[in-house]
Amino acid sequence: SVPERVRLVEVGPRDGLQNEAFSVPTDIKIAFIDALSQAGFPAIECTSFVSPRAVPQLADAEEVMRRIARRPGTRYLALVPNERGLERALAAGCDALALFAAATDAFSQANIGVSIDESLQRYATVAVRAKAAGCWLRGYVSVAVHCPYTGPVEPQRAVEVARRLAELGCDELAVADTIGKAVPDEVARLLEALLRWLPAERVAVHLHDTTGRALDNVAVALAYGVRTIDAAVAGLGGCPFAPGAPGNLATERLLDFLEARGYDHGIDRRALERARTLLWEAIPGLARTDSPTAQLGSQ
Ligand code: HMG
Ligand code: MG
Secondary structure: OOOOEOEEEEOHHHHHHHHOOOOOOHHHHHHHHHHHHHOOOOEEEEEEOOOOOOOHHHOOHHHHHHHOOOOOOOEEEEEEOOHHHHHHHHHOOOOEEEEEEEOOHHHHHHHHOOOHHHHHHHHHHHHHHHHHOOOEEEEEEEOOOEEOOOEEOOHHHHHHHHHHHHHOOOOEEEEEEOOOOOOHHHHHHHHHHHOOOOOHHHEEEEEEOOOOOHHHHHHHHHHOOOOEEEEEHHHOOOOOOOOOOOOEOEHHHHHHHHHHOOOEOOOOHHHHHHHHHHHHHHOOOOOOOOOOOOOOOOO
16 A cells, blocks of 8 residues: 655744754755755745844845745745735745744733734734735644643634634644643644544644654644644754743654654655754754754753
């Protein structure tokens, strides 16, 4: 039988580098993304068109999106928080955008300065304009399981935000364990509720590996039929507005896990290794959590 394909969304350039104290030169970011393209990812999240005061690490979003080499078959995503971000992204030639909402008002306020309702009002306008410009849209629901400010999140709250983002026209909904605190039972409850009305083909999971449970949670997502999974090279990153979110699920660990279970992923591991080497040779101090012996960052 033909092995089942899992789609990896490589978020290292965005969710990884947004969180680094080291400033990565624009040329290195572009070379890194180009090397990731060579590895054959179906989607790469490259940067964010957010306030450069909020995330100075990604202030070069225009140049990155203009200069990367676009491989057919790869979708190049950028985050936008508002209309200003949308205008910048469209001017830079983006055709795939991510809107990012949260399941709690506390996180929403900390991350983008508005409540959930206000953010969705904003995104309604952004989504209409983005769709009119032909963009593909991902919608994130941050803190879908645990919030660093308010604790455990009821699945229905995350599902409600996902539903509203889908109604705005998001093609894919990514539920996020922003601080990596979720246990498999919690992910199961969330997906159980979410998949009651949204097909698994439109769902992605974005798991941080703070407490080492990301792969256990991937197993749950796969069991529920979810086939789109976010990861970051070497476990780069986190979220500067989520205290205690030091690392994304490492792409390499996810690939090992999928291979051991007979899933097809379509990633060229040698090319992936080249991307990783390129970045770490340029910036040796970057945090990495891909192996037990890996050097851990100071955060
Ligand atoms: P604000 O300060 O509340 O808004 O920021 P503002 O509208 O008053 O704007 C303030 C200044 O920012 C103004 O500049 C605006 O022009 C400028 P000034 O006049 O003072 O010089 N500005 C912008 N500049 C460039 N691009 C823009 C933009 N918008 C306003 N798009 C804002 C509100 C949303 C902009 C800000 O809070 C922000 O940029 N937040 C971004 C937060 C962020 O990037 N968080 C990380 C991504 S989310 C995440 O990591 C979670 C995820 O991985 C999933 C998971 O794990 O949960 C996705
Ligand atoms: Mg994240």
